[in-house]
Amino acid sequence: MATFQTLPGFREFYPEDLIRRSHIFRLWRQTANAFGFAEYDAPVLEPLELYKAKSGEEIENQLFSFTDKGGREVALRPEMTPTVCRLVGARASALKRPIKWFSIAEFYRYERMQKGRGRCFHQFNADIFGEPGPEAEIELIALLIQCLGAFGLTEQDFYVRLSDRNLWFYYLETLGLDDARIRGVLGAVDRHEKYGDEAFKAYTEQFGPLDAAVKEKVLAFLHVKSLSELERILGAPGAEKITARLADWRKLLGGLEAMGLARFIEVDLGVVRGLAYYTGFVFEAFDRKGELRALAGGGRYDDLVEKLGGPALPAVGFAIGDMTFALLLEQRGLTPNLVQAPDVYCVIGGEAERRAAFAGIHALRAAGFRVEYPLKEVAFGKQFKAAADSGAKLALIYGADELAKGVVKFRDLTERSEHNVPRDQILAAVRDAIGGRAG
RNA sequence: GCGGUCAUAGCUCAGUUGGUUAGAGCACAAGAUUGUGAAUCUUGGGGUCGCGGGUUCGAGUCCCGUUGGCCGCCCCA
Numbered sequence: 001m002a003t004f005q006t007l008p009g010f011r012e013f014y015p016e017d018l019i020r021r022s023h024i025f026r027l028w029r030q031t032a033n034a035f036g037f038a039e040y041d042a043p044v045l046e047p048l049e050l051y052k053a054k055s056g057e058e059i060e061n062q063l064f065s066f067t068d069k070g071g072r073e074v075a076l077r078p079e080m081t082p083t084v085c086r087l088v089g090a091r092a093s094a095l096k097r098p099i100k101w102f103s104i105a106e107f108y109r110y111e112r113m114q115k116g117r118g119r120c121f122h123q124f125n126a127d128i129f130g131e132p133g134p135e136a137e138i139e140l141i142a143l144l145i146q147c148l149g150a151f152g153l154t155e156q157d158f159y160v161r162l163s164d165r166n167l168w169f170y171y172l173e174t175l176g177l178d179d180a181r182i183r184g185v186l187g188a189v190d191r192h193e194k195y196g197d198e199a200f201k202a203y204t205e206q207f208g209p210l211d212a213a214v215k216e217k218v219l220a221f222l223h224v225k226s227l228s229e230l231e232r233i234l235g236a237p238g239a240e241k242i243t244a245r246l247a248d249w250r251k252l253l254g255g256l257e258a259m260g261l262a263r264f265i266e267v268d269l270g271v272v273r274g275l276a277y278y279t280g281f282v283f284e285a286f287d288r289k290g291e292l293r294a295l296a297g298g299g300r301y302d303d304l305v306e307k308l309g310g311p312a313l314p315a316v317g318f319a320i321g322d323m324t325f326a327l328l329l330e331q332r333g334l335t336p337n338l339v340q341a342p343d344v345y346c347v348i349g350g351e352a353e354r355r356a357a358f359a360g361i362h363a364l365r366a367a368g369f370r371v372e373y374p375l376k377e378v379a380f381g382k383q384f385k386a387a388a389d390s391g392a393k394l395a396l397i398y399g400a401d402e403l404a405k406g407v408v409k410f411r412d413l414t415e416r417s418e419h420n421v422p423r424d425q426i427l428a429a430v431r432d433a434i435g436g437r438a439g
Numbered sequence: 440g441c442g443g444u445c446a447u448a449g450c451u452c453a454g455u456u457g458g459u460u461a462g463a464g465c466a467c468a469a470g471a472u473u474g475u476g477a478a479u480c481u482u483g484g485g486g487u488c489g490c491g492g493g494u495u496c497g498a499g500u501c502c503c504g505u506u507g508g509c510c511g512c513c514c515c516a
Contacts, residue, residue, distance in 0.1 A: 005489090005507070055516060061440095062514075079516050107516095112440080115510070274515080293515085319516090349474080380474045388476040399474065413476080 009111070009119025019338045021122070024322060024329075025104050027150045028124045035143045037102040037126055042083045044106065048073040053308060054082045054277065064108045064119075076108035080125040081301070081317060082308060088129045089310020098136070099129035116293045116324035127317030132302065134248045136316045137281050138255035144285060144296055144318055145264050148325075152334045155263040155288075158295060162283045163271040164249070165299070170242045171221060171234065175214050181207055183276070189222050190274045224269040227253055252281065277301050283318070287328050295328065296320040341391030343434050345413075346373035347383040349399040357398040360408065360426050367427055369434065388413060394433055396426065 006012055013021060029039065048065050065075035077083060080103055088099055103125050111119060126143055128136040141160060148158055165186070172182045184203040191199035203210060210218070224230050227249055234242050256265055273282045282299030286292070298318020305313040329335050344364060348357045357373065364371045372390055374383055380399075387395045397409035397418075408426055411418040412433065421429045 008507070051516085059516075062516090081516070109515080111514070112512095113509085114512095114515095117515075277516085297516090347475085377473095379472060381472055381476090384475045385477085395475090397474080401474085409474095411475080416476080418475090 007119075009113045011118060011120060015340075019340065020326070020335060021322065023336065023338055024151075024326065025122075025124075028104060028147055028320070031147050031150050032102040032124075032126060032143065035100070035139065035146070037100045037143070040084070040087065040101050040103050041105060042077075042080075042087060042103075044077055044108075045074050046077050046083060048075045050082045050086070050308070051075055051078065054304065062109050062111055064110050077105075078107055078109045080105060080107070080123065080319065081127075081304065084125065084127055084317075085305045085308045085310060085315070088127075088315075089305045089308060089313065092129070092305070092311050092313055095129075097130045100126075100139070101129075102126040116321075116327055118323060122322040123319040124322075125317065125319045127315060129305070129313050129315045131316075132314040134252040134281065135255070136314075137252050137283075137300070138259070140298065140316055140318055141252075141256060141265070141283060142259050142261060144283075144298070144320070145261050147320055148285065148295065151329055153328070153332065157328065157332055158264070158285055158287050159266050160264050160283050160285045161266050161268040161271045162252075162281065163267075163269050163273075164245070164281050165272055165278050166280045167230070167234075167242070167245055167249075168221070168269070168272060170239060170245060172218075174239060174242075175217060177214070185210070185218055186272045187274070189218070189270065190272045192219075192222060193270055222270045224267065226267050230267070230269070273297065273299055277304050277307075279303055281316070285320075287331075291331075292324050292327055295324050339391055340370075341393075342370040342372040343392060344369055344371045344394045344396055344430060345383075345387035345390050345392035346371065347380065347387060347395055347397045347399075348373055348377075349380075349403075350377065353398040353400060353403055356403055356423070357396075360396065360398070360423065363427055364430060367431075369430060394430065396430075 032039070048060070048063070051059050051063060059078075063075040063078055065073065068074050084101060084103070088095065088101070104122060105125070106120055106122050108120050111117065113119065124147060126140060128140060141162070145160065168186055168189070169182055172185055177185065181203075184206055188199040188203050200210060200215070221233060224233065230249065231246060234246060253262070253265065253267075256262055271282060271284055272278075273284070278299040279302045280300035283297070284294050285296040286294055296318055298316070300314070300316045302314040303312075305311065305315060326335075346357050346361055348354050354377075361371050361373060372392065374386065378386070384395070392413060395411040395413055397411060399409065402409050402420065405420070407420040407422050409418055410421045410426075410429055410433075
């Protein structure tokens with residue numbers, strides 16, 4: 001059986017694996033629906049150009065890309081953002097605002113495998129289009145928190161780091177840096193947590209050493225961990241932009257606090273997210289123990305829809321990956337034991353009884369009950385064992401005696417009690433015992 | 440792309456200084472058991488010992504290569 005192997009980095013989902021994945025997706029979907037987000041989907045294969053346009057040429061190394069039979073350069077999607085920007089951009093003028101969309105989809109990246117990272121994975125993506133103010137961020141960060149909280153994770157398990165690229169820009173402008181230098185500094189800020197002072201190396205190589213006084217201010221700003229600190233540093237009668245921006249911050253944090261979510265939020269200007277296309281608030285979710293890679297990440301990208309050929313349309317979004325998230329649930333013992341037990345297991349005597357049982361089995365299934373029976377003739381003892389093993393709540397016994405009397409023996413496998421039910425009343429009896437389902 | 444480490448049944452693992460036809464538990468299947476539940480007993484299927492080469496009279500075992508897993512680095516939309 002070693003002839004054909006799974007491609008490196010790809011995952012296979014046997015039933016016991018898929019049931020856990022489905023459980024995660026189910027709660028994400030439920031949560032997004034509760035927040036009023038509409039689900040969409042889109043092609044797995046996209047023009048390569050879509051990703052080059054967004055992220056530049058060098059991205060190609062990490063893409064599953066190839067030339068199709070029509071000579072088109074294509075790539076398996078590595079993320080949803082460009083795709084959803086295209087979808088929304090194409091109908092922007094017709095879509096009711098606010099545009100709140102989500103998806104659960106599979107993505108592919110040609111990367112080396114690591115804990116919490118493979119070459120294929122799923123993401124929950126949620127985005128709000130058309131809302132420039134922090135009200136959109138409130139909505140999305142609340143959704144993010146609930147998408148994790150729905151599984152029983154608390155503020156002891158994860159937190160959301162919140163930062164703001166706008167504020168960084170405004171602040172660095174007041175320190176006299178031009179746009180290119182600001183981006184260089186932000187690159188250093190992004191790497192600072194991991195590399196310390198080394199992080200400024202790239203900046204120094206490009207622009208020469210950063211002025212010591214400026215650097216000191218950058219480092220102080222990078223360590224800001226609260227709104228009050230932020231206000232203190234920026235409090236001086238500064239530019240109007242900064243004053244307005246601080247008002248946005250107060251609105252955002254106030255909103256989250258009013259939702260009772262403040263305990264999940266940590267202001268942390270050390271987060272800037274490397275991606276150049278983020279334009280405002282950015283946020284990332286991590287496990288509290290700091291053992292895993294990021295659980296989720298997102299932010300505002302007001303220019304991207306237009307850059308990809310659509311109208312100017314402000315946007316915020318985030319994504320949760322399924323791999324790290326599943327690891328965290330596992331660590332915290334929050335992976336429920338999900339079993340697909342039938343409602344009813346039919347125990348069948350012989351061939352004649354089987355014919356009679358089929359009628360009842362099909363009627364129950366058509367009514368929405370999950371019904372199992374042995375496909376082949378099996379000794380009664382085995383069937384009762386199989387019925388118990390299956391986890392079914394009820395066993396229906398189709399034996400010769402019952403058939404002769406026009407009844408079915410109705411056994412409650414939990415209480416180990418049984419009684420006869422006329423064959424034409426089985427459906428009602430099962431409904432009664434198990435509760436209304438479908439039908 | 441780089442480094443470390445590992446690879447024997449579906450799973451977890453034994454396998455002696457290199458020595459007959461490669462083992463156990465679990466799981467699966469059949470029977471004991473043609474009408475009642477987590478037990479017991481018996482039996483069975485299942486392996487190119489990841490793959491390829493080398494050393495040797497002889498390789499699961501030693502050597503080289505390769506593929507793949509895991510962990511980390513780079514990267515992380």
